[in-house]
Amino acid sequence: MIKRVSLLLCISAIGFLNAQLTDLARIEYSFIPKKKSDDEYTRIRALFNYPIELKDDKYIFVGAEYNNIFLNLNDNYPFDKSLLETLTILDINLGYTYKMNKNWRAGFKLTPRLASTLTGKITKDDLFLNGGMFFVKDRTEATNLKRPYRLILGLTYNTTTGIPFPLPFVSYFRQVNESWSFNAGVPKSNIKYSLNEKNALQAFVGIDGYFANLQKSAIVFDQEVDHISLSVVVAGLGYEYLLSKHLVLYAYYGYTLRMNNVLRDKDRENVFTLDNVNAQYLRTGIKFKI
Numbered sequence: 128m129i130k131r132v133s134l135l136l137c138i139s140a141i142g143f144l145n146a147q148l149t150d151l152a153r154i155e156y157s158f159i160p161k162k163k164s165d166d167e168y169t170r171i172r173a174l175f176n177y178p179i180e181l182k183d184d185k186y187i188f189v190g191a192e193y194n195n196i197f198l199n200l201n202d203n204y205p206f207d208k209s210l211l212e213t214l215t216i217l218d219i220n221l222g223y224t225y226k227m228n229k230n231w232r233a234g235f236k237l238t239p240r241l242a243s244t245l246t247g248k249i250t251k252d253d254l255f256l257n258g259g260m261f262f263v264k265d266r267t268e269a270t271n272l273k274r275p276y277r278l279i280l281g282l283t284y285n286t287t288t289g290i291p292f293p294l295p296f297v298s299y300f301r302q303v304n305e306s307w308s309f310n311a312g313v314p315k316s317n318i319k320y321s322l323n324e325k326n327a328l329q330a331f332v333g334i335d336g337y338f339a340n341l342q343k344s345a346i347v348f349d350q351e352v353d354h355i356s357l358s359v360v361v362a363g364l365g366y367e368y369l370l371s372k373h374l375v376l377y378a379y380y381g382y383t384l385r386m387n388n389v390l391r392d393k394d395r396e397n398v399f400t401l402d403n404v405n406a407q408y409l410r411t412g413i414k415f416k417i
Contacts, residue, residue, distance in 0.1 A: 151176055151373075155412025157335075159359070159383070162406045165201035168357070168388075170194055172412075176220065183225075190220035196337060200401070206345040206390075210244065211355055214339045217241040218257075232263045242287065242339040252340045252353075259283035259296065267302065276301045279312070287338035287356075317365070329365045331379065334358070345390065347399045352390040355401075360385040361408045370413075378411040 152175040159168040176190035194216040200208045217240065224234035236259050243253035261281035269275055277300040282293040298312030309318045315333035322328065336358040345352040363381015370376060388401040 150174065151415050151417060153412060153414040155410060155414075157408075157410045159386075159406055159408050161202075161402055162404045164402075166402065167197075167199040167201075169197045169199065185225040186223070188220070188222045188224070192216075192218040192220070194337070196339075198401075204401075206347045206352070206399075210246065210343050210345050211341060213244065214337065214355070215241065215243060215245050216337055216339060227262075230264050230266075232265070234261045234263065235259075236261070240287070242337070244339065244342050247342045250342070253342065255286045257283070257285045257287070259293075261296065267300070274301055274303055325369045327367045329367070330363075331365055331381070332360070332362045332384075334360055347390060350398050351392060352398050353393045354391040354395060355389070356391060357388045358385070359383050359387075359408070363408060373415055373417060375414050375416060376412075377414065379409070381408045382406070383408055 153173065155172045157168075157170040157172070161167060172192070172194050174190065174192035176188060178186050178188045180186055194214075196214040196216070198212060198214070200212070219239050220236065221238070222234060222236040224232055227233050238257040240255040240257055241249065241253055242255060243249065245253075259281055261279055264278045266272055267275045267277050277298075279296070279298040281296040283296050284293045296313065298310065300308065300310045302308045306321050307319070308321075310316060313334065315331060317329045317331035317333075319327055319329040336356065338354065338356040341353055341355060361381045361383050363379055365377065365379040368376045383405040386405055387403050389397050390399040390401065392398050
């Protein structure tokens with residue numbers, strides 16, 4: 128069953144916030160200090176995915192991902208900072224997957240999302256709907272291949288991007304030899320080197336960020352602000368330590384190549400830039416993977 132579930136989790140854990148492809152559960156902490164400023168960005172994140180096996184190699188899955196984001200705005204700003212001190216993002220993952228043929232598996236995912244400052248009652252403006260469809264060819268367990276691989280093709284729809292049509296998704300993993308492997312795609316690409324059975328290093332490039340509704344609109348230079356968003360492109364190095372076959376401690380340290388943290392109006396147009404200066408990036412946690 129574990130090999131089959133790996134295909135399921137390839138689908139269930141794909142999202143904008145940079146989840147690994149085979150995680151059943153994860154708890155992590157992220158930190159970005161603002162350069163030449165007292166401001167900080169921190170995030171606490173937890174997720175789980177639970178597969179339910181049906182007959183004929185079919186599965187449904189349920190899962191959830193929770194993000195609590197602290198902006199820690201300590202500089203002087205031309206608006207009431209208390210309106211956006213904390214952001215809450217909660218995803219509910221619902222999906223279905225089945226075997227199309229010997230090589231390919233199809234999957235469909237629906238993700239209702241709550242993304243808000245939660246300073247009042249929840250309204251329809253705090254709710255978003257994301258989803259996607261994916262096709263997975265997994266040859267990572269093939270004994271007749273010198274370099275096992277996994278290919279994922281799909282379309283994703285994310286209402287928080289502001290783009291009113293599905294976007295393509297591609298991810299390609301290849302095991303080069305016992306020590307080296309790589310993954311090319313979005314939201315993360317990496318090259319990994321296994322030092323031994325317990326220790327691994329990697330170089331990575333990835334994207335991170337969020338989009339949330341402000342329940343109490345802020346006024347900035349006589350303009351009303353209704354949303355806040357952060358988009359980050361980061362590159363760096365990572366380290367993983369296997370506590371057991373499925374339990375992993377990890378830490379990633381890098382530097383942002385692009386950073387854009389902005390307040391937006393109801394039409395999602397940029398009103399005020401909180402930060403666009405590149406800075407250090409730290410992410411660490413523990414995960415249970417198959």
